[in-house]
Amino acid sequence: MMVIRPVERDDLAQLMALAGKTGGGLTSLPADSATLSARIDRSILTWQGVLPRAEQGYVFVLEDGETQQAVGICAIEVAVGLQDPWYNFRVGTQVHASKELNVYNMLPTLSLSNDHTGSSELCTLFLDPDYRHGKNGYLLSKSRFLFMAAFRDRFMQKVVAEMRGWIDEQGHSPFWESVGSRFFSMSFSAADYLCGTGQKSFIAELMPKHPLYIDYLSPDAQEVIGKTHPQTSPARAVLEAEGFRYLNYVDIFDGGPTLECDIDRVRAIRKSRVLPASIGAEQDSNPPLCLVGNERYDDFRVVLLNVDPQGESLAITPEQAKILRCGQGDRLRVVTLSGSEKKA
Known part of the structure; x- marks a missing residue:
């Protein structure tokens, strides 16, 4: 993995x-x-x-x-x-115009920013x-x-x-x-x-x-x-x-x-949820692909898993829990990999 x-x-x-x-x-x-x-x-x-x-x-x-x-x-x-x-560089515009000559030029510019x-x-x-x-x-x-x-x-x-x-x-x-x-x-x-x-x-x-x-x-x-x-x-x-x-x-x-x-x-920040880990629980039959990360600042881990991000807990296997450095009930943050991915 x-x-x-x-x-x-x-x-x-x-x-x-x-x-x-x-x-x-x-x-x-x-x-x-x-x-x-x-x-x-x-x-x-x-x-x-x-x-x-x-x-x-x-x-x-x-x-x-x-x-x-x-x-x-x-x-x-x-x-x-x-x-x-x-x-x-900021891409902007400068205008050069002369009313007398009826000339109006908008010139694109690069400005150090x-x-x-x-x-x-x-x-x-x-x-x-x-x-x-x-x-x-x-x-x-x-x-x-x-x-x-x-x-x-x-x-x-x-x-x-x-x-x-x-x-x-x-x-x-x-x-x-x-x-x-x-x-x-x-x-x-x-x-x-x-x-x-x-x-x-x-x-x-x-x-x-x-x-x-x-x-x-x-x-x-x-x-x-x-x-x-x-x-x-x-x-x-x-x-x-x-x-x-x-x-x-x-x-x-x-x-x-x-x-x-x-x-x-x-x-991914706005829609992420925090759920407790449920290790060994029965998983949904067709869950979407999600980013799953632990909430351990000094030992942060993220993997891709097929899980249900809308449940009351996050069902993962013991092997996945070991990779995520988490135990039963530990907080996991989850969000679908993309906005278009929905549970079937």
């Missing part, structure tokens, strides 16, 4: 292997041992409650129960931009290509909502998620070539690596403070503004089905869209 759990220090080698499969563009998962080790340490310290909110971040892994291998990673930053500035400062962020979502089948991607992405629902007071009112923008198989980003390269004088991969390893001061130092006219960009760059990388499109669809929307903010490097939602309007 596939299970979501908190990251551990022993996962470093497996996370390095995952980072080597991203193909670039996933800033928060660089193939850098020191950076990933520090990320794991920060996550553990967050769980231990010794970090201020500005530094807190949770990292989870998807573990194959048969091999005990970490085959996926996902994370939540508690409050972005409170320590290091969190930048994106810190509007999402203080938001919680869903980030670092990556699944090993060998495991991109069944419902593994859904489990990896949506498991975070059960954690946020269970420990709501630890997160902010708004939740954002940066989607990887469009780059080709050679790592070429038309948005970067038309925007970033003009100001940073380095390759996309070099800037991506610097940002991923925490060296972000160059952004504030070199990015333009005035709006950029989109019409001045190359046609290829204009075409990919707000466009999602093909490998990330399924993740975008998952979040949009949960209530996230693109509201005209894009990444400053690759032009990928930023999605956002009020935390209490996320479907």
Whole structure:
């Protein structure tokens, strides 16, 4: 069985292997041992409650129960931009008009923004290509909502998620070539690596403070503004089905869209229920597929099970209870995997 759990220090080698499969563009998962080790340490310290909110971040892994291998990673930053500035571009409009000449032009622009400062962020979502089948991607992405629902007071009112923008198989980003390269004088991969390893001061130092006219960009760059990388499109669809929307903010490097939602309007958070575990009880004959997680902060687990989320208790097997680290009557949080799934 596939299970979501908190990251551990022993996962470093497996996370390095995952980072080597991203193909670039996933800033928060660089193939850098020191950076990933520090990320794991920060996550553990967050769980231990010794970090201020500005530094807190949770990292989870998807573990194959048969091999005990970490085959996926996902994370939540508690409050972005409170320590290091969190930048994106706001896609807007400037109007140029002359009454005398009867000319009225609305020109699209990109403006450097810190509007999402203080938001919680869903980030670092990556699944090993060998495991991109069944419902593994859904489990990896949506498991975070059960954690946020269970420990709501630890997160902010708004939740954002940066989607990887469009780059080709050679790592070429038309948005970067038309925007970033003009100001940073380095390759996309070099800037991506610097940002991923925490060296972000160059952004504030070199990015333009005035709006950029989109019409001045190359046609290829204009075409990919707000466009999602093909490998990330399924993740975008998952979040949009949960209530996230693109509201005209894009990444400053690759032009990928930023999605956002009020935390209490996320479907999996809003509709999740807490039920006592009923171990060994007779199960419904045709229950829907659900996310099921325990409510143990320090030993969090989420799995996918066919259970009835509308009953008075949650019927699970002894084997499932062992994976979820729960006993008879313990609280379990449950929600259908998708809004369209109904009990037959």
